[in-house]
Amino acid sequence: MSDFRLRVFGAVARHLSFTRAAQELFISQPAVTKHIHELEKQYGLRLLVRQGNRVALTEAGHLLQAHAAAVASAAQQLDEQLQALRDPQETAGRLRLGASTTLNQYVLPRILPVFQQRFPNVALTLRNANSEHIAEALLRGDLDLGFVEGRSRSRDLHYELLLPDKLVAVRAATAAGPAPLSLDEALAHPLVLRERGSGTLEVLEFALRELKIKLSTLQVAFYFDNTEAIKGYLAAAPGALGFVSRRALDRELTAGRLEIVPITGLHLARQFEAVWVQGQPLSRPAQRFLSFVQAELNPPI
8 A cells, every 4th residue: 555666765775775676676777766766856855875886865865764664564564454354363464583693593494384384374584693683673674573692682672581592612522522621721722703793702701701801812713603604613623612502513412523511610501582672562473473483492391
């Protein structure tokens, strides 16, 4: 029911690219340009300015972007409400999920096919990013529901416990097998860590800070943006030590490629959480998915 030109403008504003907007909407780039020009003519204001191969929003563009997002959200909500009236037992609509890397790689994949089979009319997308970027995407309105790890909180977001987790120190498997290390011994190794903004690194930094240890004083061999890269690096660097979720290690431990190293005095418990915008009710598909994931990950005893 909304003006298609607003959808076009919303896509350009999100991507800051006419080409990517055209790809998202399956229309030609000249058609995108035509719709934007029509909006600018209608309002008598420039909405976008070109900067090389990209574009930027003007002040009027920022105002229209907020309006376009509100219209899209209202249209989606109306579709869901009408669908609920047609069939109270049915769940349908778009659901844009975002998950931090550990959840995306090791927790959610086995759940998604079962959900799709039970709710085939929900159009799912899943974005993989670190916890900080998931929070930013939720606040921009780019996601409906997120799943994150770490300790940081935004007052503009609501957090709900999903699942406990634990980080462990890990290294290439040794002939002698894993033996406990003191904290000083462990931190003397070259460290392989997740990137800034990740919940995994945040948990480690917080634990070290409580022990009066600054990460900047340690020898960090490499920062990676995903756990698989950390595991691959560790397998090829016997002297290095990394910190990853215990949930990420089943295959490597079974195959004898990596081993968990207990570290005396270092405790790295954390929790996975569902997150959405504070004060904004979840859509029907998002409610269904959250309830489904909670039931799958925490089955009744």
